[in-house]
Structures are given as C-alpha cells and as structure tokens.
Amino acid sequence: MNTTAPTAATDNASNASAAAPVRDKRPTSTRFTQVLGVIVLAGFAWLVVFGLLLSPDDSEQRSLVRIMYVHVPSAWLAYLAFVVTGVASAAYLWRRSRNLQWDRLAGASAEVGILFMAITLVTGSLWGRPTWGTYWTWDSRLTTTAFLFVTYIGYLAVRGLGGSHHQRARRSAVMALLAVLEVPLVHFSVRWWRPLHQGQTVEAQKIDGLMLFSLFVGLVAFTLLYVWLVLHRMRVALLDDEVDDRGLDAALAARRAEG
C-alpha cells in the first residue's frame, strides 16, 4: 500500500516537469525522517529481541502470547490514527485559512490506520484460531473493529473521488466527522447485541513485568513507525497535488501553443 505510491508519484512528477519548464526532484525524506527511520528500524530490532527472545512464555498460551507484542500496539496505533484523522478533519473545517496540510494529514493518517487495523485483524485471527479454536467470534470489540476498518476504506474511496483539492478536502473532512459519529453508535449497538467480551489484560494488572515491558517496546516502535509513515505519505500527497496542478497548467500551455 505504501511502497508503490511514492514511485508512482515521482514518475508522474518527472513526466509533468518534462512538459513544464520547472524541474523539481524533491525526495520525500528529510534529515529528520532519515534519522527517524533508523530509530524505527532499531526499535523493531529491539522489539524482536524482547518479543521473541527475552520475554517469557505464557503459562497457558505458551509462545502464542508473543503475537500480542504486534497485535496490541497495532490496535492502539490504528485507533490513534483514526483519532488524528478526525481531529485533522475538524481542524481543516474550522480554520478560516482552510489549510490543505490538515487534509493531507487526515488522509495519510487514515491510510496508515487502515494498515495497522489490517495487521490487528489478521494477527488477532491467527491468535484466536489456536487459543479460542476459531478465527472470529461475534464479540463486540471484534465487530466494531471490523466496521471501523470498512468505514475508513470507504473514507479513502471518498478521497479518491476527484474534483479540486479543496473539494476533496471538504468532502472527506465531513466524511471523517460522520465516521466519528458512526463509530460510537456502532460500538454501543453491537455491545448491546452481544454483551459478552474478553476482559482487557493490561488494565487487569495480571501481566508479567517483562511481558509488559516488551509490549511497551512494541508500542514505542509502532508509534515511531506511524509518525514516519504519516510524514512520508503527507509529502507524497503534497507532491501528488502539485503534479495535478502542474499537469493542468502544462495542458493549458500546450493548448495555447497550438494556437
């Protein structure tokens, strides 16, 4: 999802700049994101060491518990990403200046959030099969998460509808705010429908110290990865928008040159 987009965008950029007189070869990385990227890699190496080697087996789940070090941080990050999308969308709508950077932040965060939510759902199913004996249960949290996933896929589809940048921004900002309204309603209706659900392990304080620390390492590593991905996606989105604008200008210039 994130690997193909940057190359496609730079291809378009070079095509457009061939037509337009200005040449522009800005990378999407800066010194800050380069350093951050190295830290993210180090963080994941640390997570592998703690998650796979240092942390103990669970008394009942054995090694299966290790999937938690990916599952829980990605779930938290997905929720954080969707909160950021909501806040950035509100900021775009409320600000008189209508800054498109808020819109790009909302879009980038939603994309990354969907990625993390997909990881959450897949790892959860893989864990559920040997532990609960089934890939899926109609538990309220699982069902809400699945709805959240579909809702933000729809949000991204709305972003792809076309139109001017501000049109896209306004439309998708309203969509994101509607999703903020929708999620609690879905959550409570599903919860009423199926009241039984798994207790939260972290709040219950039953967790081993080294396990908790590994989970913390995972959370830090995933948060940094989130920041890194969002920054890059925002820059790609900015370039994408500029390519759109420039492509239009180039087409107009070509039309005028035809006389």
Added chain:
Amino acid sequence: MSVKARSAAAQAWRVARLVAVKDLRVEWRSRVVLNQVLPFAAVVMVMFAFALDNTDLLTRVAPGLVWMATIFSLQVLVQRSFAIETADGALDALQVAGVRPGGVFLGKSLALAAELAVLEVVLLGAAIVLYRTDVPAGRLGLLAATYLAATCGLAFVGTLYGGLAAGAKGRETLLPLLMLPVVAPVLIGATRATEAAFGTNDATTGDGWPWLGLLALFAAVFGTAGTLGFGSLIDE
C-alpha cells in the same frame, strides 16, 4: 438574533416542503419506486425463503429479513432520489440559486422516508404472508414507533451519503460501501425492536423499548449532522 434564526429555520422548512413535494410528484408521475423498487423488495423476500428453505427458521428470523430487504431497497431508492437531481444539474442549480442546503437535505429525507414507509408496509405484509409472522395487536404501538424511528434514521443516512455520491458522477458503486456500515446500528436496533413487537423468540415488549431509544438517537444524530453538513458534501 433569535428572530433572524427563526426566519432562517422557517425558510429552511419551506424549502424542505417544496423539495419533498417535488420529489414525491416526480415519483407519482414516473412510478419508478412503484414499478421497480417494490417488486425488487418483494423478490428479495422470496429469495431469502429460497436461501433458508425452512419455514420455522423463516418465522424466527423474519424481523431481520424484513430490515435487510428494506436496507437493500434503500440503496436503490437513494440512487433514484439523486439520479433525478444530477440528471439536469438540478442540485447545482439549487446551490447557485442560494437555496439552503439544510432545507434541501430535510426535503429529500422527507420524500425518501415517505417512499420507505410505503415499502416497509409492503414488506411487512410479505412477512405476514410468506414467513407466517404474527403481529399481536397489543404491540402495534411499539411496532409503529420502531418503524417511525428506523425510517427517519435510514432516510437521513441515505440522503446524506446519496448527496455525497451524487457529487461524484459515475461513482454510484461507492454508495453501498459507504452506507451499509453506517446503517448497521439501525439493522441491529430495528431487528431487535421488531422481534419484540412480533413476539419472536418469546421477546417481550420490554425488550424492545431500549432499542427504540437507540433508533431515535441514531435518527437525531444523523438528522442534525445532515442538516448542518449537507452543504459541504454537495458543494461543487
């Protein structure tokens, strides 16, 4: 200030009435809902019976099937509702004329709710005939309240997302993806409340009232959101 706000509300309400009457008049003359959507809904009810192939089971799940058929038909109704707006750029013309989008939203929702209500009565009849559903007379109040709240909620959500999809021409395929997750609470709430009204699975009316509360809350939330946000969605 309050006088100004009141006159704005009165103006929006006037627009809403005009738009609703216009939509219903278009339907009265074209008969698209009557000739196409109602038969579609009936066929869906028959297809459910084919799929489940068990009369006892059908009676037990009838409330859910009725609402599933309603939600499927809603997709078609919404597309029809906005096809008549985008065909001649009518929605853009209303915008240019400075008509309040909140009023347009309420008007289109009202017309959609009226069409849905007719459809729901037909589906209820189909459930009684095809699925052997009983409607105890003492529980008609709960049933009517459930239908009212659920219909309002569905109409508001339908108009909201229909307006969004109408803004992007040729992307009607997006509508079901956007709308189905949002109406999930209505499906759950309306099904449980209707089970209580039918007495399916020994549900009592007491089981139904909290769900009715959820439906009313849903309608209120999306009614407000639509009135406020519709302008941003359809703006070109």
